[in-house]
Amino acid sequence: MRFDLKRSLFVSLAALGFIAAAGTVNAQTASAKTYAHVISNEKMTTLPQNRNVNFTGSNALYNKAGTLKGAKVVASRTTLNKIKNSQSSTNNVRAYQVAVTNRGSVYYKVVTYDGAYRGWIYGGKSVASIAGGVTQYTTFKNQGLSTLTAAQQSATYKIANPGTANNGTTVTYKQPAWTQYKVGRAITDSTPYASSIFKIDQVGTRTRENDQWVHIYDVNNANSPANGWILMSGLTQAQAPVADNAIQINLVDPSNNSTIVKSVTITRSGATKGTNFGYYSNGGWTISQSDLASIQNQIRAALSGTNYSLDSLTTAQIAQIAQTNFGSSTNLVANKIATIADNAVRINLVKPDGTILKYTDWSKSGVAKGSNVGFSASGNTLWSLYSGDQSSMESQINSALSGTNFQLNTNSNTLNSTQMDAIARGTYGGQVYINVVPVSNATSPIVPRLVGASQALKGTDSASLTAPVTVAGPDGKATAINGR
Structure with a gap:
């Protein structure tokens, strides 16, 4: 039997080609199932406030980089969109770790401030800037003192309701609440500082709530533990002691009765501390007309140049003043006036x-x-x-x-x-x-005359007539009035 070497070589090469081709296909299939792997994973070292981020909603949150084998969704894009638009600072987000895959993708490990969500999210192709599913975010806008009036800047304050509540208005914070990750209260109980007098040296608003926070410091103790941030609404203006023979009327903002716009002091010589300024009469409390006029004038003078007025006191406000004891104060609500042009x-x-x-x-x-x-x-x-x-x-x-x-x-x-x-x-x-x-009353031009007479009547101080007087009646006939 003849052995056809040429044909045998052809068949063998063909077989080898098939195997080679199959190997190529298998290699391509294996490559398609190959997952990315992390080539760098480090803790972020930039300033904490520069690592505050917000979700963009374009990418989901995973338990590991999304292209790694076994990655599972922790929070969907829908969920992250809700967090993105939240009006609560508890939903602020902090990035704290960054990883890079062999494909050049950057992933950030993030956590919401309340700890509800933690995981990895796509962050673009460069560690030099945050992108992809997150964006840098300012949690609090510090405005210095620019949004306070001159009166508010110079005023002194007390904590309105001292206690232990963690509600933004009762205790002070190292930073405005929930604006920096794991930075909490300065004090947990403000009761020991109920009598402390504070001034404001900074003010700003939280981005999500748009509420006003102020930084206060104890005017008598620069190192007071209570120095810190608190909601403006948690303060009340401190008052200087009222003289024993005086009352103080605080004119307050209608939307926030702890904000004193102006104060006026009414003094009465010889008054006794603890007695009422006014008096009780005919079933109600009142004050004298002279006191009322004086108080009204002082209130107007105090509010001149402001955007408030109290042009007339109501019966209830007069009674309130009347019952105020000498040596103490009372609050009256001033009215916001219609806008006045700057010029x-x-x-x-x-x-x-x-x-x-x-x-x-x-x-x-x-x-x-x-x-x-x-x-x-x-x-x-x-x-x-x-x-x-x-x-x-x-x-x-x-x-x-x-x-x-x-x-x-x-x-x-x-x-x-x-x-x-x-x-x-x-x-x-x-x-x-x-x-x-x-307008001054004009003198009447009417001159009394007898009917048909050309001369005006002359006055007399006599109790009786000395001559007959004739007047015309309704019928036009003359009627004589005798000397009686």
Whole structure:
């Protein structure tokens, strides 16, 4: 039998080719099932606040890098989207470890502040910047003191409700609550600091809640353990001791009665501490008219230049003042006024009975909010108005008074020196008060005469008539009145 070497070689090579091809296919199948592996896994060393992140919702959270063998979903994209839009700082997220796979993918290990979710999430292709399923996030915006009024910055405060509650308003915190991972309270009980007096040196808002937090420090102890962050609503303004013969009226914000806008002190010579300022009469508490007028004027003066007013006291507020004991204070709610333009001053026109007739807003271009309307002239105790402003104001005020039966001054439609002083001391963006008077009564032009007589009647102080008088009756006939 002949052995065909050529054919045998062909068959053998073909067989080998098949095997080789099969090997290639098997190699490709094995490669398709190959998982990524981690080539670097390190703890993050950047500043903690720079590792606060938020989910983007574009990637799920896994128990390990998502492309590793055995990776399982810890939280879906839907869940992470809810966390992303949460309005609670407990859902803030901290990244603390970073891994890189052999495919160049970056994964971050993260945890929510409340510990509810922890795992790995895709973070882009570079460790130089956070991307993918997370983004850097600012949990708290520190605003310095820019959002506080000058009065709030200079005021002193107490903790309104000392205790142990972990609610943001009772104790202080090393950082505003839930804005830094595992940074908690400065003190756990504020009761020992109930009498401590604090000032504010920083203020800001949490990003998710948009609530206002302030950093306070004890004015008498720079190293007090209670120094820290607290919600502004957890503070009440501290008050200086009230004199034994005085009462203090605190004018407070209508939306937050712990915020004192201004205070006025009413003193009475010879008053005894602990006695009532007013008196009880006809079934109710009241005060004298002179005290009422004085208090109302002081309140208006105190609120001048602010965005608050209390132009007339209600019966209930008068009773509240009347029952206030000498040596103590009481709070009255002031009213938020309609917005005043930054370049305008509101001129309130006050009637003799102390009530507001109406107001007019006088504006001037090119002026800054908070600047005085007028100026203090050298050697003059009364302030003055700038040239040209007086006539403009008078014209606007007289227009406002038209038809009201009131005028600026008796027999005059011009501002007097006292009125100008009050306006000049005011500030743009605020309000002032000036008094107006009723229009003077004109003399009656009616002249009494006898019917048909050309001479006016002359008066007499006699108790009886000395001559007959004839008057016309309704029917036109003359009737004589005898000497009796």
